[in-house]
Amino acid sequence: MAAPTFEKLSPVKHGTRVTVDANGRWNIPDDPIVCLIRGDGIGRDVGTTPGITTCAIRVLNAAVERAYKGKRRIHWFDIHAGDVARELYYPEVRDEQVNSLREEEQRQLYLPDDSLKAFEYYRLGLKGPLTTPIGGGFRSINVFLRMRFDLYACVRPVRYFKGVDAPNKRADKVNMVIFRENTEDVYCGIEFKSGSENAKRLHSFLKELGYNIAPSSGIGIKPISPEGTKRLVRMAIRYALDKKLPSVTLMHKGNIMKFTEGSFKDWGYELAKQEFRDQIVTEDELTKGADGKGKLLIKDRIADSMFQQIQLRPDEYSVVATPNLNGDYLSDAAAALTGGIGLAAGANIGDQAAMFEATHGTAPKYLGKNMANPGAVLLSGALLLEHLGWDEAAQRVNQGLEATFAESEEIAHRGPGGTLHVTYDIARQFAGYGAEGGSTSSDFADRIIFHLNRL
Numbered sequence: 001m002a003a004p005t006f007e008k009l010s011p012v013k014h015g016t017r018v019t020v021d022a023n024g025r026w027n028i029p030d031d032p033i034v035c036l037i038r039g040d041g042i043g044r045d046v047g048t049t050p051g052i053t054t055c056a057i058r059v060l061n062a063a064v065e066r067a068y069k070g071k072r073r074i075h076w077f078d079i080h081a082g083d084v085a086r087e088l089y090y091p092e093v094r095d096e097q098v099n100s101l102r103e104e105e106q107r108q109l110y111l112p113d114d115s116l117k118a119f120e121y122y123r124l125g126l127k128g129p130l131t132t133p134i135g136g137g138f139r140s141i142n143v144f145l146r147m148r149f150d151l152y153a154c155v156r157p158v159r160y161f162k163g164v165d166a167p168n169k170r171a172d173k174v175n176m177v178i179f180r181e182n183t184e185d186v187y188c189g190i191e192f193k194s195g196s197e198n199a200k201r202l203h204s205f206l207k208e209l210g211y212n213i214a215p216s217s218g219i220g221i222k223p224i225s226p227e228g229t230k231r232l233v234r235m236a237i238r239y240a241l242d243k244k245l246p247s248v249t250l251m252h253k254g255n256i257m258k259f260t261e262g263s264f265k266d267w268g269y270e271l272a273k274q275e276f277r278d279q280i281v282t283e284d285e286l287t288k289g290a291d292g293k294g295k296l297l298i299k300d301r302i303a304d305s306m307f308q309q310i311q312l313r314p315d316e317y318s319v320v321a322t323p324n325l326n327g328d329y330l331s332d333a334a335a336a337l338t339g340g341i342g343l344a345a346g347a348n349i350g351d352q353a354a355m356f357e358a359t360h361g362t363a364p365k366y367l368g369k370n371m372a373n374p375g376a377v378l379l380s381g382a383l384l385l386e387h388l389g390w391d392e393a394a395q396r397v398n399q400g401l402e403a404t405f406a407e408s409e410e411i412a413h414r415g416p417g418g419t420l421h422v423t424y425d426i427a428r429q430f431a432g433y434g435a436e437g438g439s440t441s442s443d444f445a446d447r448i449i450f451h452l453n454r455l
């Protein structure tokens with residue numbers, strides 16, 4: 001594939017492109033080029049005031065430098081999306097004109113061809129938050145990227161950091177990675193409005209099959225396929241084996257929805273036994289006396305029970321693989337257990353490309369104030385480091401963050417008047433401090449760097 005030419009981006013001068021070989025293996029050079037979308041709102045820099053993405057990048061670079069002493073380095077390639085892209089590429093288009101543009105024209109406004117070409121070619125990206133596009137046609141940059149590049153797994157790590165106010169008293173035991181299927185399920189958008197012609201046609205068809213639903217029903221379709229299930233479960237199992245984690249749990253509602261969620265569970269087990277037989281043991285096999293020593297445990301849980309389990313015995317779950325809608329609910333519920341939205345990291349990963357991103361929005365009221373928490377972008381960056389196989393650097397990021405939180409908690413517990421090195425959203429949990437006791441995003445980043453260099 002020839003290197004693309006760009007309308008407004010200057011080609012990258014240094015670094016090497018990441019590739020994927022015919023067997024689906026990622027080839028990662030020591031100097032990979034990674035696309036960077038700094039984002040809107042708190043994601044963007046304003047003059048010399050850094051946004052959260054810039055703060056996070058400084059920490060990521062420091063962690064890589066510390067871990068590999070110059071042998072490895074990421075070359076960030078700035079590309080644009082969201083409001084920032086619109087201002088750069090189409091400054092003349094006014095808000096009131098957007099609705100009259102075709103969907104594809106609206107897409108170019110918020111996700112220019114330059115950015116698409118760059119991501120297609122370089123395959124990896126880190127993204128700050130983006131303003132949801134105005135206008136009815138092109139609704140979501142995230143959904144577009146997911147569909148266009150078949151980013152079929154939404155990966156959300158959820159863990160507790162000491163020093164972060166968490167509502168659940170067992171929060172310190174939460175440390176799991178959720179793999180949510182991204183392309184199927186009732187979530188994939190095949191819906192028919194109540195009273196519409198298509199809903200009526202479906203209603204008659206269902207009647208022919210012997211099902212009587214209220215004729216006024218809106219109808220949603222829930223496709224779940226063996227291919228879609230297996231590629232997701234395969235990714236989750238590979239991740240667990242690679243990181244030497246104890247278990248993968250298939251979460252489903254198969255007791256009721258037997259041919260969709262129930263099949264998800266069955267296909268998940270089938271894949272595990274077909275492709276990873278020597279490395280896994282199922283819960284059922286263990287009950288029947290199999291020796292599971294040194295093997296990855298594959299188990300399943302019904303969705304409603306899983307919501308109880310993550311609150312009561314979270315330490316029994318390390319990797320969860322689940323269909324789209326369950327995964328959406330579970331990811332947010334698990335993140336809430338451990339505290340701040342400023343720490344909710346994520347990634348959309350496919351076989352040919354992957355985009356790592358914070359899950360929170362642009363928090364526009366904090367634009368240019370250097371006060372938002374860069375943690376979620378940073379932890380998304382740590383996931384990117386893991387994807388590169390640079391686990392030592394990812395660990396440094398996590399340890400630096402842990403040490404910074406723990407230190408601020410200790411200072412706050414000594415009483416008011418100390419200097420905290422965490423942002424307002426974390427500082428406000430401490431008595432005698434409040435949000436005004438928080439430091440800037442850049443000071444927070446500096447402190448993480450200080451700690452990761454010390455450890």
Ligand code: NAP
Pocket residue numbers: 042052128129130131132142341342357358359360361362363364371372373374375376425
């Ligand atoms: P939001 O931007 O996530 O902000 C809601 C609140 O969450 C903020 O006011 C702040 O709460 C807290 N918050 C979010 N990020 C934070 C951070 N890094 N540090 C500290 N606090 C943080 O949600 P929104 O206001 O509903 O959405 C704003 C825009 O973002 C919309 O255009 C929305 O569509 C878009 N959005 C984008 C994404 C994405 O790109 N992935 C995701 C969601 C929303 P307090 O003020 O209470 O501290």
